[in-house]
Amino acid sequence: xxxxxxxxxxxxxxxxxxxxxxxxxxxxxxxxxxxxxxxxxxxxxxxxxxxxxxxxxxxxxxxxxxxxxxxxxxxxxxxxxxxxxxxxxxxxxxxxxxxxxxxxxxxxxxxxxxxxxxxxxxxxxxxxxxxxxxxxxxxxxxxxxxxxxxxxxxxxxxxxxxxxxxxxxxxxxxxxxxxxxxxxxxxxxxxxxxxxxxxxxxxxxxxxxxxxxxxxxxxxxxxxxxxxxxxxxxxxxxxxxxxxxxxxxxxxxxxxxxxxxxxxxxxxxxxxxxxxxxxxxxxxxxxxxxxxxxxxxxxxxxxxxxxxxxxxxxxxxxxxxxxxxxxxxxxxxxxxxxxxxxxxxxxxxxxxxxxxxxxxxxxxxxxxxxxxxxxxxxxxxxxxxxxxxxxxxxxxxxxxxxxxxxxxxxxxxxxxxxxxxxxxxxxxxxxxxxxxxxxxxxxxxxxxxxxxxxxxxxxxxxxxxxxxxxxxxxxxxxxxxxxxxxxxxxxxxxxx
Amino acid sequence: xxxxxxxxxxxxxxxxxxxxxxxxxxxxxxxxxxxxxxxxxxxxxxxxxxxxxxxxxxxxxxxxxxxxxxxxxxxxxxxxxxxxxxxxxxxxxxxxxxxxxxxxxxxxxxxxxxxxxxxxxxxxxxxxxxxxxxxxxxxxxxxxxxxxxxxxxxxxxxxxxxxxxxxxxxxxxxxxxxxxxxxxxxxxxxxxxxxxxxxxxxxxxxxxxxxxxxxxxxxxxxxxxxxxxxxxxxxxxxxxxxxxxxxxxxxxxxxxxxxxxxxxxxxxxxxxxxxxxxxxxxxxxxxxxxxxxxxxxxxxxxxxxxxxx
Ligand SMILES: Nc1ncnc2c1ncn2[C@@H]1O[C@H](COP(=O)(O)OP(=O)(O)OP(=O)(O)O)[C@@H](O)[C@H]1O
Ligand SMILES: [Mg+2]
Numbered sequence: 111x112x113x114x115x116x117x118x119x120x121x122x123x124x125x126x127x128x129x130x131x132x133x134x135x136x137x138x139x140x141x142x143x144x145x146x147x148x149x150x151x152x153x154x155x156x157x158x159x160x161x162x163x164x165x166x167x168x169x170x171x172x173x174x175x176x177x178x179x180x181x182x183x184x185x186x187x188x189x190x191x192x193x194x195x196x197x198x199x200x201x202x203x204x205x206x207x208x209x210x211x212x213x214x215x216x217x218x219x220x221x222x223x224x225x226x227x228x229x230x231x232x233x234x235x236x237x238x239x240x241x242x243x244x245x246x247x248x249x250x251x252x253x254x255x256x257x258x259x260x261x262x263x264x265x266x267x268x269x270x271x272x273x274x275x276x277x278x279x280x281x282x283x284x285x286x287x288x289x290x291x292x293x294x295x296x297x298x299x300x301x302x303x304x305x306x307x308x309x310x311x312x313x314x315x316x317x318x319x320x321x322x323x324x325x326x327x328x329x330x331x332x333x334x335x336x337x338x339x340x341x342x343x344x345x346x347x348x349x350x351x352x353x354x355x356x357x358x359x360x361x362x363x364x365x366x367x368x369x370x371x372x373x374x375x376x377x378x379x380x381x382x383x384x385x386x387x388x389x390x391x392x393x394x395x396x397x398x399x400x401x402x403x404x405x406x407x408x409x410x411x412x413x414x415x416x417x418x419x420x421x422x423x424x425x426x427x428x429x430x431x432x433x434x435x436x437x438x439x440x441x442x443x444x445x446x447x448x449x450x451x452x453x454x455x456x457x458x459x460x461x462x463x464x465x466x467x468x469x470x471x472x473x474x475x476x477x478x479x480x481x482x483x484x485x486x487x488x489x490x491x492x493x494x495x496x497x498x499x500x501x502x503x504x505x506x507x508x509x510x511x512x513x514x515x516x517x518x519x520x521x522x523x524x525x526x527x528x529x530x531x532x533x534x535x536x537x538x539x540x541x542x543x544x545x546x547x548x549x550x551x552x553x554x555x556x557x558x559x560x561x562x563x564x565x566x567x568x569x570x571x572x573x574x575x576x577x578x579x580x581x582x583x584x585x586x587x588x589x590x591x592x593x594x595x596x597x598x599x600x601x602x603x604x605x606x
Numbered sequence: 607x608x609x610x611x612x613x614x615x616x617x618x619x620x621x622x623x624x625x626x627x628x629x630x631x632x633x634x635x636x637x638x639x640x641x642x643x644x645x646x647x648x649x650x651x652x653x654x655x656x657x658x659x660x661x662x663x664x665x666x667x668x669x670x671x672x673x674x675x676x677x678x679x680x681x682x683x684x685x686x687x688x689x690x691x692x693x694x695x696x697x698x699x700x701x702x703x704x705x706x707x708x709x710x711x712x713x714x715x716x717x718x719x720x721x722x723x724x725x726x727x728x729x730x731x732x733x734x735x736x737x738x739x740x741x742x743x744x745x746x747x748x749x750x751x752x753x754x755x756x757x758x759x760x761x762x763x764x765x766x767x768x769x770x771x772x773x774x775x776x777x778x779x780x781x782x783x784x785x786x787x788x789x790x791x792x793x794x795x796x797x798x799x800x801x802x803x804x805x806x807x808x809x810x811x812x813x814x815x816x817x818x819x820x821x822x823x824x825x826x827x828x829x830x831x832x833x834x835x836x837x838x839x840x841x842x843x844x845x846x847x848x849x850x851x852x853x854x855x856x857x858x859x860x861x862x863x864x865x866x867x868x869x870x871x872x873x874x875x876x877x878x879x880x881x882x883x884x885x886x887x888x889x890x891x892x893x894x895x896x897x898x899x900x901x902x903x904x905x906x907x908x909x910x911x912x913x914x915x
Pocket of ligand 2: 157158159200279510511
């Protein structure tokens, strides 16, 4: 194969099954230096599995992988890192108690001396951070970072590995628009240096902006590889889902009724200040703002994960004090966190066990769980939300990102809340599933639920919300009606 | 989860079977009813501790105070069990209560202070040992009533009382862990404490429960041990916690929390008992027995981590 000289990666007939179910079925793939190659497909299509195999984190059942002209056998992570592949994982894990610099150089502290040269590590890391344009001090502890910052630091880490290929598994899902711009700039720089990038994302706009070629997987099968210029959004979607998708947002108009939640002048030092709003039954309230505007903090406070310093919260007209999530759930407030790995699910537990975790009392008698009832309820939920898995006993940690998210939403819905707070509900969710979740939210609101949606995706906020609360640096800058709201207006108030 | 655990347990059962087979081939006395009864009786005290600490370890915690609780409760019950002093129920109830209180104390400090369980129970271990010495004035408490001594040595329909308690406690613990809300919450906390809290689980209450159960069962073990050796020994139980934790780990429970079963612990306990017994029958000295046991513990964890891949 003469042309494989210049291909940096060439994959042929790759197969992988989990307990007899094919996750990857005869995958073909090639990658050239300096190209951005998007890998597209619905949740559970096999994208992350494929990338984990390329990284040597998982072994394929069969197939060949050629890297830089050399067939690779017995792959493992260390070997692949050395050869020059780095991966930014969909779910990032940094060591919380270590500094940014220590995390970047974890496992490759400068050789030659027994002691770790903290000074040199700090300096090198700061250079890297400056290079990619991230305003973070290298001596900050990782636990103080936002998910977005961690994501960008992972990229810095890959650069420090002198990677020839960088795999980015949904790098932008936790980034604000501004940070996305930064990411694209970094990607362009890398490209011009001849680094090849495999890019996975469910955001179609950015794919068309940055990808040179697109490979589509569907249900673990290789569908096609095309130049981006040969495709448009609709043709790409139909390749991914195998059917056409109608417009994402419904235009049902709802009449909000009685106030479910009233928030009066709540403040938390350093997080948010004097926040006032109401959410009614039959209403979706969107909360918009840039990363760090205090959106998640407000949600956490309402759900009892954090305490407020002052102000009051009323539920159905009664002043309440929420001491813990248990308390909040009891009072009818449910919350789906933006950080599903940390707060969303129990990795080693099955789908069933996760879905019923908040409501076990309802399927038990005298403290004993009634397994039949539990299974029935969760199968119902799983099929309502179209959770895709080998079986409902599959561990949630082995589900694809989107299906993990659906599991977490299912758990929240089973508590039959009066108020549902969704923090970045469609992060990492494919276009088909997004559609279903939007439909579900609309249906819930139409049936009388009060819903708060926090989202960094303006089209989502605009499409779903009846009213939009805009925050800027912890302060509330506007509440807009559906009719008056626009992307420009929201941005205007968000950077107020 | 169930599925993976099952595979893990089959592996363990096979190892257990093979070891039993080898020992019985070498020493014909091994597979006799009387020898098997001896094994089960010998492991029963360790089993009670291991069942209790299984709950704790699945939440991601640890309990190092078990041995000291055994001593405190043994001494407490023995002091109340002299002939003609109280009915036998009193020493039993007071012993159990002492164990429960010490366990609850562990749980209370761990949940309120957020200090690591390792440290807290290390402290209780020392406190407990001191208490046992204070209570008994540093001397063994002997001269116990016949009815009290019956607990550790008597039989019901020919079956040793100890074995009956062993079976009963196993059944109870196993049911609690696999069939109740409490059991589910225990796994959830060990699997991801933050997510468990966000799911509305009262973390403090669950932790308080597991340390209390662990203390209560250690109390039961302490009473039975005192009865079996017909004295309350302030130095009894030293190092028992490590044997119990070893059984739990051999049984496939992850010390990181979130994973494990009572059946696994049961097999772990029996495996330790069978190997010790086999080595006894083969006249291997106890010094070598310890080395063998250590190797088995490490081996079990290695096999387990390979299984995880
Ligand atoms: N360890 C595992 N055990 C069993 N099944 C698995 C395992 N890992 C992945 N799978 C299954 O393989 C399929 C592909 O998952 P994968 O994570 O690759 O999807 P994805 O395309 O990355 O989806 P998403 O967009 O949601 O991240 C899924 O159906 C998933 O449930
Ligand atoms: Mg994925």
